[in-house]
Amino acid sequence: MKTGAPGIACGAVATDPQRDSARHVQVVQALGARIVGGSLVPGTAIPIEEELVGELGVGRSAVREGVKVLAGKGLLETRRSAGTIVRPRESWSLLDADVLSWRFEPEPRPGDIRVLADLRVALEPGAARVAAERADAAAVRRIDEALAALYATADDPEPFIEADLAFHQAVFAAADNDLLLYVYEMISIALRSVRQVHTRSVAHNKETLPGHERVAQAIRRRHHRKAEEAMRTVVEVARADAEQHVRLCC
Amino acid sequence: MKTGAPGIACGAVATDPQRDSARHVQVVQALGARIVGGSLVPGTAIPIEEELVGELGVGRSAVREGVKVLAGKGLLETRRSAGTIVRPRESWSLLDADVLSWRFEPEPRPGDIRVLADLRVALEPGAARVAAERADAAAVRRIDEALAALYATADDPEPFIEADLAFHQAVFAAADNDLLLYVYEMISIALRSVRQVHTRSVAHNKETLPGHERVAQAIRRRHHRKAEEAMRTVVEVARADAEQHVRLCC
DNA sequence: CCAGTCGCTTCATCAGATGAAAATTTAGCT
DNA sequence: AGCTAAATTTTCATCTGATGAAGCGACTGG
Numbered sequence A, B: 001m002k003t004g005a006p007g008i009a010c011g012a013v014a015t016d017p018q019r020d021s022a023r024h025v026q027v028v029q030a031l032g033a034r035i036v037g038g039s040l041v042p043g044t045a046i047p048i049e050e051e052l053v054g055e056l057g058v059g060r061s062a063v064r065e066g067v068k069v070l071a072g073k074g075l076l077e078t079r080r081s082a083g084t085i086v087r088p089r090e091s092w093s094l095l096d097a098d099v100l101s102w103r104f105e106p107e108p109r110p111g112d113i114r115v116l117a118d119l120r121v122a123l124e125p126g127a128a129r130v131a132a133e134r135a136d137a138a139a140v141r142r143i144d145e146a147l148a149a150l151y152a153t154a155d156d157p158e159p160f161i162e163a164d165l166a167f168h169q170a171v172f173a174a175a176d177n178d179l180l181l182y183v184y185e186m187i188s189i190a191l192r193s194v195r196q197v198h199t200r201s202v203a204h205n206k207e208t209l210p211g212h213e214r215v216a217q218a219i220r221r222r223h224h225r226k227a228e229e230a231m232r233t234v235v236e237v238a239r240a241d242a243e244q245h246v247r248l249c250c
Numbered sequence C: 001c002c003a004g005t006c007g008c009t010t011c012a013t014c015a016g017a018t019g020a021a022a023a024t025t026t027a028g029c030t
Numbered sequence D: 001a002g003c004t005a006a007a008t009t010t011t012c013a014t015c016t017g018a019t020g021a022a023g024c025g026a027c028t029g030g
Helices: A023-037 A049-056 A060-072 A097-104 A110-134 A137-152 A157-174 A178-193 A202-220 A224-249 B023-037 B049-056 B060-072 B097-104 B110-134 B137-152 B157-174 B178-193 B202-220 B224-249
Strands: A076-079 A083-086 B076-079 B083-086
Touching: A023 A049, A023 A060, A023 A097, A049 A060, A060 A076, A060 B060, A097 A110, A097 A178, A110 A137, A110 A157, A110 A178, A110 A202, A110 A224, A110 B110, A110 B178, A137 A157, A137 A202, A157 A178, A157 A202, A178 B110, A202 A224, B023 B049, B023 B060, B023 B097, B049 B060, B060 B076, B097 B110, B097 B178, B110 B137, B110 B157, B110 B178, B110 B202, B110 B224, B137 B157, B137 B202, B157 B178, B157 B202, B202 B224
Parallel strands: none
Antiparallel strands: A076 A083, B076 B083
């Protein structure tokens, strides 16, 4: 063999030597990021296999496997002898963890922040309502624990963000609905990458505590109407904050 | 060569000679259905590559590509020299179109019908609310057209189902939020496979018309409060119907 | 009984060969 | 000259073989 393929480091993060350094994962990341980032536009063809082999420094098998993974996520479509084309945005698996990461990292567009904030407003009050209907004792306890963590971390911006995500996740978990919980897990992936929007002053964090308290209390008392209303207040405050943030810094 | 691999027909559906007959797609379908269906349980290893080659009648490349696609959907994890294991359910991309199909087809479990109904109750009122906030004139027009189609098909069970799905999709589309719309597209995949739950009497279909009418009217008038409430009524009726259906026939 | 080493299993990756289908070009005919 | 049909080229599809790497277990020596 002449192509020193194993020597090409690609400057990737290389966190886990097993999962992330796999050749086909390199291909998935490279092409996926380009497609979702917009430099490969829907309807156009990506470079042919042979070119990708040279460009990415991997073998044809790795290219094929990577392309197949992206096709499985709706991003690509291969046609024999006609090349591999980028599928229209409507075909993408928008709530796939990878697709979402490529969209919101490293820097989401202002429009995407609005999409995210609206999604929370649309989803979270209803989720809180179902949580109040379905929560069992253990689920209520986990919400209360998450609430306590929220109070405990109100002075530390970074841990507070994680505690906030954990609280909302506990609410979704209480709804006893894996699809609903999955949606929130995807939301939290996106939220983590717009954390700067959430990293407000410590005083601001403390202002959000009563709202969360009301959500937890309503679920504890199985008051679905109140749970929904309290959660709506929380996420609408978050949406207003996000809008203001976008207006100020963009 | 001796193994007449190209001759193995596998008796698949063969709808599209390009997309569905691809060897690696066979692998994805076969393994994906087994995993989501529960015959391959999380934590256990799937057969080794060589066995899958024999069992599925495809080459090793096809097996590898298929396994990579399923790994991309969070269903599998390959470890060098340790085989390929089924990942825990929490890792699955539950809102992937394929995963959802394997779960709800051919016959969803009663519990999954409840999950679906709850998801709609949690999601659709909020979506209708955001739709009322964000809908532009064109979106309102599309909702009205979908409503008209609903009235026009009230006497035909089959077209009525499609018109119903189209109406709800138009509401989600009006919210101008691609993530929200994506969730509904996945819901509609699942709903189509539980259509028997929805195929009620013609009289019952007609009873749902006023509710839909109220939703459309509230959005038209940008009355988000009313839109939410009207939609909640619609989906809670649907949930009650589904619950009753499950209780009667299961 | 424990520890270290060796070998086996199994996935990872590349390379080559053959095939098939679609797009493009070319040649021939009217 | 224009159109049609055949030939060619491009490009992905698939199988096979070879080599490598990493984990797991068995076996042996102290």
